[in-house]
Amino acid sequence: MKILCYGAGAVGCLISGRLSAASHDVLLLARADAAARIRDHGLAIEEPDGRITYARPRVITSLAQMRIDEPPPDLVVAAVKAYDLPEAIRDIARACHMGIPVLTLQNGIGSEEAAFDVLGSERVVAGSFTLNVSLPKPGRVAQHTWSGGIALAEAHPSGKRLESLVNLFTASDIRAQACSDWRAMKWSKLLLNLLANASCAILDVTPGEVLLHPALFRMERAAFMEARRVMRRLHLRPVDLPGYPVRRLAFAMSLPAPLARVLIASRAAKGRGSKRPSLALDLARGKGRSEVGFLNGAIARVAIEQGMRAPVNASLASALEALVEGAADHAAYRHSPKALLAECGLTR
Template identity: 30%
Template sequence: MKIAIIGPGAMGLFFAARLQESGQEVWLLDYRPERTAHLKQHALRLITLDGEDRDYYLNVVYEAHAIGPCDLTLVTVKAHQTEAAAAQLPLLMADGGVALTLQNGIGNLETMAAVVGPERLLAGVTTLGVTLLEIGRIRHAGQGPVLIGRPPGALVTDETLRLIVEVFRGAGLDCRETADIMAAVWDKLLINVGINSVTALTRLRNGQLLIAPEAWRVASAAVQEAWQTALASGVKPSPEPLSRMRQVCQATANNRSSMLQDVLAKRQTEIDAINGQIVRLGITLQVATPINALLTDLIKALELGLVSGATNVISE
């Protein structure tokens, strides 16, 4: 299968390495020419869960036309980069290919559908833990399944969906098809609502939330608000979201959340697509979300500090 991956961050690099190792033709599409040049000249180093170093030479390009039409395009960029990524999809999907978003938050599917329509889109979620240590060097920090399914409006056939699931399984990943992918998307969102913003503010690793009662109380309150918002919107996520958040913290104990990685790297975060979405939906559905509103405001203020140069509070 010919696969394009838009976004060589931690997760994009991880999937590229594993899928290429399994024999798939994989292409990485980057928007930063200097990073593209680095990844073309140097091997990607993946530190496995066992602490083993593995090197991969990947196909990395700066422009979509250098890849051409693909069978599958994975979108792994940050939520605020989805619009730019979606603009590349018409060429990559030109011969009837399928696009799969494996991003955090909600709203990404709608952005992609505005460009290519919903018919050939798939949604996926994963709780895999991967940390970007530096350009071209990542660490696999925690196991987790990859769930893939058809969102509303998708017309991807059962055969195609099952083939994609088997491709991920062939790469040694715990990949499963799910009939209600939007419930799974919300399951992941509920976990991110609790873990990401709190770890980004406190600099705690995921597992440390479990031994920091003050941080856990805030994360739990944010999840409870998001749970009520999901129910009010008609979504039926899995029960006991706090238990599931605890399990993810345990499974990815040594991992820095993606939002904490962004803060430490002085990058824009995905707060708008995670806690910010809960606040916006809460307003529409008349569900109180004061903890999520506060966390969103604090992360926004932290981002402003990064831009203005007040970075000493997050130095390593």
């Protein structure tokens, strides 16, 4: 199978490496520094047990470099940040045949709809990626645990396409599962992405510090429950994702805060450790862009559309967006739970 992977971040590199190692013809679109490294040395994959394996996907730095005398790809994997997806989708639409399916793997809410507008919903396969991966340096991707994988769903089921994609990833050492409702799948992944994410970025602390702090945990639970109320209004139920029992998490978070904290905080803090969450990494890059609008911001936006409010998520999104845009001083929040709790109206 021929696959074009658009984006060489941690997710794109892991997927490209696994598919290439399974003898598929993989084209990886990467920036020049990563492309040169992979061409010269191969794509290094750090396994959870410490082993390092290498894969050799073909690397390009522009879709214009795809050879017109070759067959088109059978699948395009859009492995870019949510804020980069609109440009990527337009690029893909210009360069790739209209019938080629496109897999969207972005966190949060809104990316699939953006892809539908350009490509048509029948071409889009929604995905949720749950493996814990990072990119230590260009051309080297690290997979930190064996648990996790990829969930797949279609807005318009198309024969056996979903089954074939599940088989493709499973045979390439990426656990895969099919979901019947793409919206429930994406909102379930959103629930996972919410925990100790925006708050860690704003406070400049680790996930463990947030989850083990009683007042901050109550704030996390409040944001989570706002998302659950929006899901109920949309008639969406949580679904389990590869490696993550989301339904069990949703039940535990519905319990009174002290009990929920006992059941969740220590385990989640241990599992997340000191690894910086995605929104903290976005903020640290200093590029003025963040996915918080697709996470907490999306919950607040959809809540308003449904005649509801999600004030904690709105406050978290507003505070982080101000930091990302340079409109607020990070010193006002850094290591200051009281300041963030006050911003969220949770001082009592």
